[in-house]
Amino acid sequence: MGCGVKYEQLSPGSDPSSVPVFFTKNGKEIGVVMVHVARGGLFPCVGLAAAGDAVRIVPQLIWPPDEDTHMSVDSMEEEWLRLHDIRLNGQMLEYCGRGKSLLDVGLAQARVPLNTTCHYFEMEIVDPGRSGYITIGLTKKEYPKYRHPGWNRGSIAYHADDGRVFTGKSIGSLFGPRCHKGDIMGCGIIFPRDYVCNYDSEGGSMEEESPEPLECDDLLEHFLHYQQPAVPALSPLYPNRHHRHHHHHHHNHIFTTDSEDDEDEEEEEEDEEDSLEPSRRQHLGGKVQVFFTRNGQMIGRREVELPRGGFFPSISMGSINERVRVNLRPLTG
Structure with missing residues (x-):
């Protein structure tokens, strides 16, 4: 059974207080009714009446599932702060880089950092491409565009090709299973x-307390507490990624890449932060728990330092023909 709203059928100038709501059974549409939209909008809901009743929610379902539909969807460019070597097609992100070296990273960074209201996002691997160098994670606002999330300080990411989690350095640790076509990877805080939020929706500094925790936060914490981590699996893809060196040797001379310069700057920045008085260091955000999911199952979590300005949802790719479908707000309808 399914339910949705056909916003595409609303014509300019039509009454915005009523929308066409459709229902499906086993993937087939069975009817459409006009529904009045009350103040605050329409929210997905499911009702159960008898003891023992149970249902399974299918997340991230796109209706109708036609490839042509993606071409007519709004570009959603306003959702993204940066798109480097990434082409946007509705909810779809497509890698358009060279895919030949470590620096050929395609990075998509959302415009708004995660917060207590919107603290989780997901992506579906539509096409793993040639090598499946796909990652989902969180980065600071000024993250290098040519580095996969998790490789540099101020970031954390779950990598699909080898099932490793990277927490601000180029050496990853065994974390969960590899992810393939059709798998849905999620990340949240x-x-x-x-928690006191010290940044606005754009990652700028502010002095304002966050709202009281939502009821779904309590459910999520309960869910994470009782979930068992999946058995980690090591992939033959990218087998030496955690042993990479970023030096280029030529005629006995060593040239460093820009990534090394960036790491030097990050070390200086870290020293500056460590030297701050405790009253000022609290504005860096403190410790938070970052968790990852695969197909609705919790894989694990890591405690990390929240960077100044917050953590921005980030996705990266690195080989030709890679495509993912992103939902930045799966818990809000």
């Missing part, structure tokens, strides 16, 4: 109950 569990904020402390006394």
Whole structure:
């Protein structure tokens, strides 16, 4: 059974207070009714009446599932802060880089950092491409565009090709299974109950407390507590990625890449942050729990330092023909 709204059928100038709502059974549409939209909008809901009733929610379902439909969807460019070597097609992100070296990274960074209201996002691997060098994670706002999330300080990411998690350095640790075509990878933050948000929706500094934790935060924390981590699997793809060196040797001379310069700058930045008084260091965000999911199952979590300005949802790719479908707000309908 399914339910949705046909916003594409609303014509300019039509009454915005009523929308066409359709229902499906086993993937077939069975009817459409006009529904009045109350103040605050329409929210997905499911009702159960008898003891023992149970249903399974199918996340990230796109209706109708035609490839042509993606071409007519709004570009959604306003959702993204940066798109480097990434082509946007509705909810679809497509890698358009060379895919020949470590620096040929395609990076997509969302415009708004995760917060206590919107603290989780997902992506579906539509096409793993030639090598499946796809990652999902979180990065600071000024993250290098030619580095996969997780490789540099101020980031954390789950890598699909080898099932490793990278937490701000180029050496990853065994974390979960590899991900393939059709798999849905998710990433989110569990904020402390006394968390104080020091940044606005654009990642700028501010002095304002976050709202009280949502009820779904309690459910999510309960879910994560009782989930068992999946058995990690090591992929033959990218087998030496965690042992990479970023030096180019030529005629006995060593040239460093820009990534080394960036890492030097990050070390200087870290020293500056460590030297701050405690009253000023609290504005860096404190510790948060970052968790990852695969097909609705929790894989694991890591405690990391929240960077100044917050953590921005980020996705990267690195080989030709890679495509993912992104939902930046799967928990809000």
